[in-house]
Amino acid sequence: MLGDFTYENPCRLHFGPNALDELSGELAKFGPKVLLTYGGGSIKRSGLYQKVIAALEAAGKTVVEVPGVMSNPTADKLREGAKVARENDVDLILAVGGGSTIDYAKGVSVSAWTEGDPWEHLYLNMEQPTGKIIPVGDILTMSGTGSEMNAGSVITNHEEGLKIGHVFGSDVMPRFAIVNPELTFTVPDYQMRAGIFDAFNHIQEQYFSGTDDNTSDYIAEGLMRSLVHASRIAVKDPTNYEARSNISWVCTWALNTLIACGKSTDWEVHMLGQAIGAVTDATHGMTLSTVALPYYRLVMPYGVKKFARFATSVFDVPADGKTDEQLAEAGLAAMSDWMDQIGVVRHASELGLTKENIPAAVRATIILDGGYHKLTTEEVEKIFRQSL
Ligand code: NZQ
Numbered sequence: 001m002l003g004d005f006t007y008e009n010p011c012r013l014h015f016g017p018n019a020l021d022e023l024s025g026e027l028a029k030f031g032p033k034v035l036l037t038y039g040g041g042s043i044k045r046s047g048l049y050q051k052v053i054a055a056l057e058a059a060g061k062t063v064v065e066v067p068g069v070m071s072n073p074t075a076d077k078l079r080e081g082a083k084v085a086r087e088n089d090v091d092l093i094l095a096v097g098g099g100s101t102i103d104y105a106k107g108v109s110v111s112a113w114t115e116g117d118p119w120e121h122l123y124l125n126m127e128q129p130t131g132k133i134i135p136v137g138d139i140l141t142m143s144g145t146g147s148e149m150n151a152g153s154v155i156t157n158h159e160e161g162l163k164i165g166h167v168f169g170s171d172v173m174p175r176f177a178i179v180n181p182e183l184t185f186t187v188p189d190y191q192m193r194a195g196i197f198d199a200f201n202h203i204q205e206q207y208f209s210g211t212d213d214n215t216s217d218y219i220a221e222g223l224m225r226s227l228v229h230a231s232r233i234a235v236k237d238p239t240n241y242e243a244r245s246n247i248s249w250v251c252t253w254a255l256n257t258l259i260a261c262g263k264s265t266d267w268e269v270h271m272l273g274q275a276i277g278a279v280t281d282a283t284h285g286m287t288l289s290t291v292a293l294p295y296y297r298l299v300m301p302y303g304v305k306k307f308a309r310f311a312t313s314v315f316d317v318p319a320d321g322k323t324d325e326q327l328a329e330a331g332l333a334a335m336s337d338w339m340d341q342i343g344v345v346r347h348a349s350e351l352g353l354t355k356e357n358i359p360a361a362v363r364a365t366i367i368l369d370g371g372y373h374k375l376t377t378e379e380v381e382k383i384f385r386q387s388l
């Protein structure tokens, strides 16, 4: 059953090995001043930076740069970028990188002309931006987050021990995205695996909610099947374009608002993962892979029919007279096997979570109510202990 919803995604996405050819046409739509932002240097090593600069020069743009966006971008870095964007009154923010750089660009977009401290207003208090929103465009170099085509922006504040994501409105979604899966070939193996699990979990977060018959769930199942298949190939053969291109496309569609239509959506695995990220600064996708199964095993009895459907529809577990509970458990076991096949981190202790900092992670966890069961604080702690 689909109730009321509005679906809008203003991002024009160019996909494929020649997608960068479309950059000039996109740049022509914006004013002359561009803030170029990127991460720790991978785009210089790959030669992408030089190509982007050439396109900006050919388009006659004046460019200011904010390099050095770290994984899990910080509130301090956000303040720095907002100041640069405002002082230069830029017309476009061009993000070249992974989810961190693109999240950051969106953060700068809404922060530059918002009065007051952006972390406090836009993330901690989840307020809407009050000033002009600067258009963002992106060139994606690592697939996983879906940030290239959504309105999400996650910022970490180490002083406060918090990592908070704010999903802004469609006016913050990138105006254009350039996704060339070949650019992902140089992503470090660990990051590729993390990105794959991140996207898989994005789909799960939306799928494991509601008990109705909903088109979004069928789309979600197709996306999960494609990702499971392609990921098994990509971890053995990272330059296999067929697999990497399918992974990139799934990652985009996993979190560009489509499969949330008509769903309440859960997102509790992400809240638990973000809390681990807040206390350890670990790689996002790997934080999720340590808590996902302890969480799903805990909530499965409250949504057993959907977990049984997940088993048969995503992992082809044969029904053969099994009860819903048996099927649901077999589905999570199949998911666990797949996680081992693609090699994601299974123990949060490897990321720096310890018995001593679990209380800080519990404090950093936001408890949501969109899935099959609203966690208690004791259950949050139990999941962290099981994840170690
Ligand atoms: O910084 P550089 O030098 O570019 O290196 C990056 C970084 O070290 C490297 N990398 C990226 N593309 C590369 C490459 N290295 C070689 N070749 C390439 N082509 O990979 C490392 C990780 O990059 P990062 O952008 O941090 O990873 P990811 O895309 O996973 O982004 C993670 C951030 O996104 C947030 C996470 O919380 C985290 O802060 N998320 C954003 C979401 C959204 N906007 O909707 C949703 C997600 O759930 C997630 O929370």
Ligand code: ZN
Pocket: 145, 198, 199, 202, 270, 284
């Ligand atoms: Zn995620």
